[in-house]
Amino acid sequence: MSERGPKDIDTGERMAGLASATADAATHKVRGAHETEEGARHTVGPAQVEAVIGTWPTAPKMAARQMVEQ
DSSP: OOOOOGGGSOHHHHHHHHHHHHHHHHHHHHHTOSOOHHHHHTOOOHHHHHHHHTTSOHHHHHHHHHHHHO
């Protein structure tokens, strides 16, 4: 299986993913749950996050960094 990079995904698909992630984060915040058991199983460190988003275009990279910082 080949991995897709950010340049292989069109803007609409990237924005849909960002909107979905933002909605999920807002839902967890409203419920008072910052982590779910499922999410906790998939926690990664800052170096791994940067390795993934480091080659993304500026706008989605900055949005991803802001979400990680929150």
